[in-house]
Amino acid sequence: MKRKISILGSTGSIGRQALEVIEKLDDKFEIIALTAGSNTDLLNKQIEKFKPKYAYANDINAIRGAKILSLEEICSNKENDIILVAVSGKIGLKPTLTAINNGIDIALANKETLVMAGDIVMHAARTKGVKIIPVDSEHCAIHQCIKDISQVDNLIITASGGPFLHKTTDEMKNATVEQALAHPRWNMGKKITVDSATLMNKGLEVIEAHHLFNMDYDKIKVVVHPQSIVHSAIEYADGSVIAQLGLPSMHIPIQYAITYPERYHGIKSKSFSFSEIARLDFEEPDREKFKALSLAYDAGKKGGSATVCLNAANEEAVFEFLNGQIKLFDIIYAVEKMLSTHTTIQNPSIDEIFEIDNEIRLKTREILKYTSV
Ligand code: NDP
Numbered sequence: 122m123k124r125k126i127s128i129l130g131s132t133g134s135i136g137r138q139a140l141e142v143i144e145k146l147d148d149k150f151e152i153i154a155l156t157a158g159s160n161t162d163l164l165n166k167q168i169e170k171f172k173p174k175y176a177y178a179n180d181i182n183a184i185r186g187a188k189i190l191s192l193e194e195i196c197s198n199k200e201n202d203i204i205l206v207a208v209s210g211k212i213g214l215k216p217t218l219t220a221i222n223n224g225i226d227i228a229l230a231n232k233e234t235l236v237m238a239g240d241i242v243m244h245a246a247r248t249k250g251v252k253i254i255p256v257d258s259e260h261c262a263i264h265q266c267i268k269d270i271s272q273v274d275n276l277i278i279t280a281s282g283g284p285f286l287h288k289t290t291d292e293m294k295n296a297t298v299e300q301a302l303a304h305p306r307w308n309m310g311k312k313i314t315v316d317s318a319t320l321m322n323k324g325l326e327v328i329e330a331h332h333l334f335n336m337d338y339d340k341i342k343v344v345v346h347p348q349s350i351v352h353s354a355i356e357y358a359d360g361s362v363i364a365q366l367g368l369p370s371m372h373i374p375i376q377y378a379i380t381y382p383e384r385y386h387g388i389k390s391k392s393f394s395f396s397e398i399a400r401l402d403f404e405e406p407d408r409e410k411f412k413a414l415s416l417a418y419d420a421g422k423k424g425g426s427a428t429v430c431l432n433a434a435n436e437e438a439v440f441e442f443l444n445g446q447i448k449l450f451d452i453i454y455a456v457e458k459m460l461s462t463h464t465t466i467q468n469p470s471i472d473e474i475f476e477i478d479n480e481i482r483l484k485t486r487e488i489l490k491y492t493s494v
């Protein structure tokens with residue numbers, strides 16, 4: 122029987138690659154809904170090709186060839202077996218919760234969902250018996266390595282190190298938008314690419330891992346691995362380390378997440394060759410240059426609304442950086458400032474999370490007004 126799937130954010134980097142996977146496995150999937158933000162042209166092409174029943178975009182009047190349903194309505198539609206949440210930003214949170222509350226499994230790319238409301242989302246998933254399969258390559262790797270989480274001592278998350286890995290702090294401080302977007306390994310959306318340049322992405326991933334695998338922050342380690350071949354690893358209580366390897370392609374984790382627990386040839390184009398790769402390097406992250414990592418650990422350990430604050434301040438500052446308004450290090454300045462003045466609320470409700478998110482975004486924009494490029 123075909124697996125019925127909807128993709129939130131089908132016009133983005135993950136969404137487009139997911140459709141490439143589905144095209145290869147077209148006898149395995151039926152697409153229920155596709156959604157876009159502003160790229161309705163691409164959405165309409167996808168509708169023509171993949172023939173979903175439903176679609177959504179910011180400009181609903183421009184959609185052709187599918188019935189219109191909102192993200193919430195798509196996620197309440199029990200026709201779906203699984204929903205791939207590949208929108209970027211906070212827009213992913215409420216639809217994901219709606220899908221979980223309707224008993225629909227989730228392939229989760231949108232890491233903000235867990236950073237903002239990991240406790241609520243994971244609790245809802247456990248209560249409803251819903252599977253959350255990570256798409257993020259590191260978490261997907263860990264998911265593939267774990268047999269019994271209670272026997273795991275440490276999670277080891279790899280980081281490529283981004284474009285500034287071996288640049289000086291000064292070179293990084295004065296980086297242009299173009300330099301920050303020139304990621305050596307991965308071709309991703311702009312926001313996550315900037316996060317990879319500051320290593321905030323790794324920080325968000327540590328928080329994501331904490332929620333997905335219910336693991337203490339002290340047991341989540343980050344190691345820099347520039348080749349991006351080892352996608353992450355786990356260390357068992359007896360000292361045995363299991364890692365997942367593969368070429369750096371998001372097709373693999375996307376396919377894993379949407380076909381789990383099955384595996385198919387699908388998108389595989391060639392066999393993995395150790396001798397072609399030849400070497401794998403690992404090093405400690407430079408926590409002075411990449412302060413974002415420590416900020417994320419601190420926020421994660423505080424818990425509650427602290428990670429909402431971290432995420433909101435970071436996202437607003439990244440947008441300002443992408444718009445040429447601030448320097449790369451001002452992002453870290455803004456996050457640090459917001460975290461140091463934020464009073465953490467434990468166990469915030471979803472409404473409180475969105476209130477805090479809004480408040481932090483306003484404050485971040487305000488303080489960034491007084492920095493100039
Ligand atoms: P992109 O920016 O490439 O795509 C984002 C998608 O979300 C697009 O389809 C966009 O629509 C849609 N979207 C954005 N804002 C809205 C909105 N307000 N309402 C409705 N739809 C909206 O991002 P990525 O694909 O790179 O990333 C998606 C998520 O996956 C992020 O949370 C990211 O952290 C995570 N992720 C991405 C990885 C990657 O390799 N790219 C790896 C691991 C995680 P449109 O383009 O039509 O405006």
Ligand code: MG
Nearest residue numbers: 257258259326
């Ligand atoms: Mg990742």
